[in-house]
Amino acid sequence: MWKRKRGREEAKKEKELKTHTEQTIDSLFNTLAKSNDFKSYSAGSSHYIVSYLKTMCEPKLLNQSILPILTKYEVYTLAELKNKLPVEATEITKDPAVVQEKMMKGYISIQLRENAPDVLLLPAITVEGREVSIPEVEFSVVGPKEAFVESLDKNMNLMRKRLTLPQLTLKEVSIGKITKTRVGIVYIDGIADPDNVTTVLQRLEDIEYDQIIDSSFITQMIADNSTSPFPQLLDTERPDRAVEVIVEGKIVIIVDGSPHVLTCPTTIVEFFSSSDDYFLPWPLASVFRLIRLFAVFFSVLSTSLYVAILTYHHEMIPEELMSTIVSSRADIPFPPILEVVILELTIELLREAGARLPTKIGQTIGIVGGIVIGTAAVDAGLTSNVLLIIVALAALASFTTPVYQIGNTIRLIRFPFLMGAQLWGLIGVSMVMVFYVGHLIKLKSIGRPFFAPLYPLRFRDLRDAFIRLPFNKQSERPLQTRPVDPVRFNVRRASEKRDVDE
Amino acid sequence: MNRKWICVLLVIFLTGCQQIYSVEDRAIVQILGYDYVEKDVLKGTVGIPQYGEEEVRTVEELNLTVNAESLKDFSQQVEKESSKPLSMGKLAVTLYNQKLAESGIDEFLDVLSRDPRVGRNIYLGVVDGEVQELIEGKYNQNETTAKYVKGIMENNMQRNFPKTNLHHFLYAYYAEGLDGFLPYIKKRNSHIQISGVALFDGGKMVSVVTDEDVLTLKLLLEEVKEGALPLSPEMGSVGMEITDSNLKYEVDNSKDIPEFDIKVKVTGFINEMKEQELESTQTPGLVNDLETEFKNHLKASADKMIAKFQEDQTDPLGLGNILKNRRRNFDKEKWEEQYPEVPVNVDVEVKITGTGISL
Numbered sequence: 001m002w003k004r005k006r007g008r009e010e011a012k013k014e015k016e017l018k019t020h021t022e023q024t025i026d027s028l029f030n031t032l033a034k035s036n037d038f039k040s041y042s043a044g045s046s047h048y049i050v051s052y053l054k055t056m057c058e059p060k061l062l063n064q065s066i067l068p069i070l071t072k073y074e075v076y077t078l079a080e081l082k083n084k085l086p087v088e089a090t091e092i093t094k095d096p097a098v099v100q101e102k103m104m105k106g107y108i109s110i111q112l113r114e115n116a117p118d119v120l121l122l123p124a125i126t127v128e129g130r131e132v133s134i135p136e137v138e139f140s141v142v143g144p145k146e147a148f149v150e151s152l153d154k155n156m157n158l159m160r161k162r163l164t165l166p167q168l169t170l171k172e173v174s175i176g177k178i179t180k181t182r183v184g185i186v187y188i189d190g191i192a193d194p195d196n197v198t199t200v201l202q203r204l205e206d207i208e209y210d211q212i213i214d215s216s217f218i219t220q221m222i223a224d225n226s227t228s229p230f231p232q233l234l235d236t237e238r239p240d241r242a243v244e245v246i247v248e249g250k251i252v253i254i255v256d257g258s259p260h261v262l263t264c265p266t267t268i269v270e271f272f273s274s275s276d277d278y279f280l281p282w283p284l285a286s287v288f289r290l291i292r293l294f295a296v297f298f299s300v301l302s303t304s305l306y307v308a309i310l311t312y313h314h315e316m317i318p319e320e321l322m323s324t325i326v327s328s329r330a331d332i333p334f335p336p337i338l339e340v341v342i343l344e345l346t347i348e349l350l351r352e353a354g355a356r357l358p359t360k361i362g363q364t365i366g367i368v369g370g371i372v373i374g375t376a377a378v379d380a381g382l383t384s385n386v387l388l389i390i391v392a393l394a395a396l397a398s399f400t401t402p403v404y405q406i407g408n409t410i411r412l413i414r415f416p417f418l419m420g421a422q423l424w425g426l427i428g429v430s431m432v433m434v435f436y437v438g439h440l441i442k443l444k445s446i447g448r449p450f451f452a453p454l455y456p457l458r459f460r461d462l463r464d465a466f467i468r469l470p471f472n473k474q475s476e477r478p479l480q481t482r483p484v485d486p487v488r489f490n491v492r493r494a495s496e497k498r499d500v501d502e
Numbered sequence: 503m504n505r506k507w508i509c510v511l512l513v514i515f516l517t518g519c520q521q522i523y524s525v526e527d528r529a530i531v532q533i534l535g536y537d538y539v540e541k542d543v544l545k546g547t548v549g550i551p552q553y554g555e556e557e558v559r560t561v562e563e564l565n566l567t568v569n570a571e572s573l574k575d576f577s578q579q580v581e582k583e584s585s586k587p588l589s590m591g592k593l594a595v596t597l598y599n600q601k602l603a604e605s606g607i608d609e610f611l612d613v614l615s616r617d618p619r620v621g622r623n624i625y626l627g628v629v630d631g632e633v634q635e636l637i638e639g640k641y642n643q644n645e646t647t648a649k650y651v652k653g654i655m656e657n658n659m660q661r662n663f664p665k666t667n668l669h670h671f672l673y674a675y676y677a678e679g680l681d682g683f684l685p686y687i688k689k690r691n692s693h694i695q696i697s698g699v700a701l702f703d704g705g706k707m708v709s710v711v712t713d714e715d716v717l718t719l720k721l722l723l724e725e726v727k728e729g730a731l732p733l734s735p736e737m738g739s740v741g742m743e744i745t746d747s748n749l750k751y752e753v754d755n756s757k758d759i760p761e762f763d764i765k766v767k768v769t770g771f772i773n774e775m776k777e778q779e780l781e782s783t784q785t786p787g788l789v790n791d792l793e794t795e796f797k798n799h800l801k802a803s804a805d806k807m808i809a810k811f812q813e814d815q816t817d818p819l820g821l822g823n824i825l826k827n828r829r830r831n832f833d834k835e836k837w838e839e840q841y842p843e844v845p846v847n848v849d850v851e852v853k854i855t856g857t858g859i860s861l
Contacts, residue, residue, distance in 0.1 A: 310524045312522075314592070315591035315592060319594070322525075322551075322553075322592070325525065326526050326553040327554060329524070335524055
């Protein structure tokens with residue numbers, strides 16, 4: 001009974017929202033008038049009705065360019081007034097929907113008299129926002145120091161200034177039943193695969209939700225498998241990285257109000273490559289990439305191997321390590337699994353606490369937690385110091401990933417490994433591994449294989465996967481994106497030796 | 503569908519019923535030794551390291567010794583005296599008392615080769631004297647007996663002693679026309695000394711190659727990359743450091759009684775020389791003389807040793823195995839009859855590449 005009642009209430013509310021969109025200009029103004037920041041008054045010699053949202057409009061423009069003109073001239077039609085006003089992109093309309101959309105963005109409306117059907121709309125938009133600042137999540141020592149901000153237009157500006165190409169295309173859609181968030185997809189027409197563009201556009205248009213607050217909403221909503229722990233769209237806050245992938249033929253999704261853009265299609269290896277890799281000479285970059293890859297495996301597997309070996313396979317412990325491990329574990333009352341779970345949870349707590357607190361306190365918490373709790377736990381005989389080192393290293397290793405999202409994934413997927421290790425030892429670890437590899441093989445990023453250069457094996461894409469070959473060897477765009485124009489540059493000319501000036 | 507889930511859940515939850523012992527809850531046997539008491543009674547000793555608390559980190563060894571009628575009985579008896587379940591996974595050394603070895607170690611080998619937890623690279627050894635005394639002995643080195651014995655064997659097999667471990671011994675044990683050998687050790691005061699190589703015929707120990715001839719045996723068995731060869735000819739005492747050696751077996755298979763040619767090529771340099779009746783200036787001629795001296799010494803030692811092998815009916819060089827690989831209808835019994843009379847010619851070539859900077 002209450003359910004039906006609630007249903008009826010919802011229907012009523014929905015109806016109300018709907019009528020708002022199908023209203024007349026008059027009712028729109030009445031709705032707006034309920035809010036205190038809406039101003040509507042008659043001004044000028046002909047008593048025009050000037051209405052606007054105070055919080056969205058530029059007072060300077062109103063006072064200096066619009067009101068003086070209104071007082072100076074006496075006009076009889078809006079068209080006449082439109083010509084007199086020194087404001088660009090003005091518009092006369094009768095459509096209440098247009099009036100609503102524009103006024104909510106900060107347009108000033110002028111009517112000749114109250115309840116007149118024609119409305120002159122003058123753009124006087126002012127949007128408060130952050131200045132472009134340095135990237136904080138994907139920091140790099142060398143290279144550009146600009147990061148995206150919360151405005152779609154500014155973000156587009158940051159990208160377009162790096163890529164002055166007429167083919168750079170922005171397609172905008174608005175998503176979210178209530179928020180009507182502007183979401184744009186950016187790609188190079190003539191390089192990006194039209195299939196990919198259509199897929200992304202279709203998926204964006206099919207989103208059915210009331211609010212889009214951040215781009216991560218979009219990641220989850222358009223993901224091919226939304227229950228997977230692996231993110232299937234890569235998010236970045238670096239305009240240089242975004243432009244780089246656009247040139248490779250990928251598609252970038254920008255969301256108004258989010259300082260992160262999404263790139264797709266992506267692959268698992270892309271999550272482990274940082275922009276630093278392209279700023280360093282290729283042999284260094286390759287080695288650092290491999291170190292990062294090792295760090296990921298270490299972070300995921302080290303604690304579960306500890307559990308598996310100590311509980312089931314102590315034959316594997318080298319003779320020399322035996323005394324270290326046994327004497328550090330001698331007075332610990334827990335089996336290895338509990339020991340590991342306690343310590344892992346402590347680290348996770350520290351991480352969560354550090355992430356929620358302001359930077360300065362966060363650092364203190366890190367030190368207090370890391371040093372004090374760690375040594376205290378060892379002294380109290382709750383955990384062994386060998387394990388403390390392993391867990392701390394594993395936590396450290398999981399921070400080496402350049403993309404924050406995959407770091408969270410790594411944090412999570414080590415727990416199934418731990419469980420497998422406790423249940424069946426190394427066999428359990430390998431079973432969980434098989435499960436994850438199988439999952440990764442099945443996973444797709446907007447219809448393109450996510451495990452790509454490995455499965456399906458694509459030798460061409462391996463040139464920029466685990467190692468990064470020099471630029472003159474990367475003459476083709478990755479197969480993953482199925483680019484319309486796969487050739488980047490002329491290989492022959494790029495590898496010519498130019499040591500003699502002729 | 504439902505049944506599938508129940509099966510999965512059962513598999514997961516039933517693992518909880520398993521008793522799990524983590525490392526520190528197990529008695530990790532590192533050394534194991536058997537003594538002969540009387541017929542059908544043996545005495546076994548195990549060495550289990552007891553790791554100290556954190557800061558001290560000393561290792562003491564707990565030794566358990568029991569008498570038992572069979573090997574199976576032995577493990578049960580030891581278990582009775584141990585507070586933790588025994589674990590054979592880290593076994594490093596197994597020792598047999600000489601008397602026991604002479605009466606045959608087949609049963610022990612069988613147990614070792616069947617246990618999947620025991621590695622194939624563990625060392626076996628024959629002890630001159632009582633094993634219990636050797637294992638229970640406290641040695642100067644700050645380490646367990648197991649580690650000490652293992653270290654002695656590892657170190658010496660790098661140099662003068664031929665390589666052997668469970669894997670090699672089992673290979674020789676099961677092969678036709680090949681016999682195994684094990685290091686022969688004894689306790690000397692507060693030390694353990696490796697004093698020779700014990701030769702086996704199948705599972706029974708038959709004789710010992712003494713310290714002086716061990717290097718010759720090694721030269722006949724494998725390529726030697728490191729080793730010291732001292733010699734005391736009439737002109738003075740000379741020491742040669744071997745840097746390389748080559749080995750080639752040839753069989754003349756045409757006759758009924760096969761004939762073996764063993765060619766050994768030794769390369770080395772002189773690193774010690776005490777002249778007695780020698781002029782202090784060295785000449786290339788002297789190097790040639792020394793080469794001949796070493797050659798004669800090695801040949802004599804090899805000939806003597808092979809004659810002894812034939813007498814004892816043991817074949818550590820695997821001559822029978824070589825013949826078996828060449829001859830179509832290898833008859834094992836016939837070979838064993840022939841073996842004592844088979845001619846074996848050893849040809850040694852010595853090359854001295856350096857005489858040191860003092861010369």
